[in-house]
Amino acid sequence: MPRTRSTLAFCLLGLVLMPWQAAAEVHTETVADGLEHPWAMAFLPDGHVLVTERSGDLLRIDPENGERAAIEGVPAVDARNQGGLLDIQLHPDFAANRQVYLTWSGACGAGNATHLGRGRLAGDRLRDFETLFVATPCVDSTKHFGSRIVFDGDGHLFMTVGERGERDRSQDIGDHNGSVLRLLPDGGIPADNPFVDRDDAEAAIYSYGHRNPQGAVLHPDTGALWIHEHGPRGGDEINLPEPGANFGWPKTTYGKEYWGPEIGPDQLEGTVQPIHYWVPSIAPSGMDFYTGDRFPEWRGDLFIGALALTHLARLEMDGTEVVRETQLLDDRGWRIRDVRTGPDGYLYVLTDAANGRVVRVAPGE
Template identity: 50%
Template sequence: MRSLTTITLTIFSLCACADNTATLAPKSNDSAAVTALTDGLHHPWSLAFLSNDEWLITERAGTLRQVKDGTLQGGTVEGVPEVAAIGQGGLFDVLPHPNFANNQRLYLSYAKPCGEEGGTTAVGYGRYENGTLTDFQDVYVAEAACTDTAKHFGGRILFDNDGYLFLTIGDRGQRERAQNTQDPAGSVIRLHDDGRIPEDNPLVGQPDNATEIWSWGHRNPQGLALHPQTGKPWLNEHGPRGGDEINVVKPGVNYGWPVITYGREYYGPSIGETEKQGYAQPLLHWTPSIAPSGMAFITGSRYPDWEGHTANGALKLQHLNMVAFDGQQPVSEVRLLQDRKQRIRDVRQGPDGYLYLLTDSNNGQLLKLNPAE
């Protein structure tokens, strides 16, 4: 299926108010075009570019799909590990190794079955050649995060410029776990590409702590991207009823959940304080919640007006969300694709410089965002 649709963009400016709440006000309008490259995807979760003409897409139920020359191939890639496709669990991110051209290592994060009916967040890799994945092996399994709650798995993975592997793990729906550094739930972890724990991780040498942890106090990080200038990972994460966040991921930092949050209980009352000494403030929070998902930084010349913006999928409010930063200060926000009413699950910038999106549904689409003329 191929189609071309014109969309309307709304641009907002952000005002930092006394209570650290971002106030959005309409600023101007613009237009662009989106092309649906394919549909027929079943709850797609992640997109990876192996080359200019070969891409891979994960589907949450546990299947890996191949796109060649812009066309979705029939069938699925063999060799994917068994996943716990329960609740929010399933097959998550797909990511080639930085040296993929030479070692053919393809990384997958997923909900690994554990216990009688539970799952936990895991990451591993296999050798990908000619449409087949072989010799898959786990490099990390969050054994302590095994639970049958079936939610808040996190599951985003990222390599930084030094070759370290980052993985997000949600609080598994048990919020107090995000403050327990003996437990990887509610954290971002940092590993060598083979799963070894780096000696300079912040909790190394501290007895009884989970030394894979890089940062903690996270609820459910669903987007992870490398800043193009600083080389540092940034993430977005879900709050409860409001309080979604964008954060820079720094070693040894406690991001506060659930001690501090701008979100509220789903039934109304506040959860904790909005700020407290010893807990990091988000760079930006969304209230009401947009339910942010995949995240990318826009680089290159395809979208000159959006250079350096963060592009974030939005599941609940069903749009593509772009935020401009001056350093770490948010200065403007753009909401795209609201008229399409689609849950945006993943956002990636392709090797050609264009933005590609995955929509989360039983008949999910792969979209290409064309720049405004």
């Protein structure tokens, strides 16, 4: 049974009022700098990392010495405001098929939309690149593209899409925007998607009522999809998407209008409650469970970048309950856009800036 906002309001009140822990000491090392608003990264089997820049470039970087090369064959992007070249993921069978998946804001119709595509990495070129899916309708907007990609273990691809700054789209199941989409790796629609038999709905939609989800990851033990999404002024959320479920935006939110008044009630029957939320907003982006072996004290913890409050959040979990939250790197002033566990067991973050960085992170001595 879906978790409703009304049934979980009381227990979450304790979470949101739980004080953050004091910042912990960590060691950082800049792997590469001079990046133009880097947005996402994916590690290749040889240890190199592919990094997207919002301006439209894809780079291959050697974490050992910072050497980089531009990857050719990427799609043209509409790089304005929050748009551009966004997420990147390798196909689960990358070692055999060399397929790299990208999301980007691309021009279409009278505006633009979140696009999904893939190409085959050969040397420093994406060959045979093809657009697989476009989240329609196209909208005349330069914000809230969502855009994270996650492969599950059952042959599906999840893609998050923001509501493009037009909040009522989130409640319209005839509109891809403001949703988590569930696709096949070729961009097709799974036959068991929740709305596949409804004439009034887009068959790709898995869950809806989302604002702007910019973090997504599979839980390493349960295989469940976890996402987070930006609230307005307060009300950032961590959610566990469920098939056909309504996560409430904008009918219900813990956030307020930027100019002050309430948008909706904190709880609303028939919508799904977040497992955790932030007031004030941290502006979350990027999300990963630490799965490395180098730092046992971090294993299983959830790490999330914060753009507005400029830190790396470490969330220690008991199942789906946050039992402790610590702010790391809060003395750096970095807008952290992405976070991933590297194949070497270190944690890596991207800083969102005109002179952005790839940074290796480890616990302090």
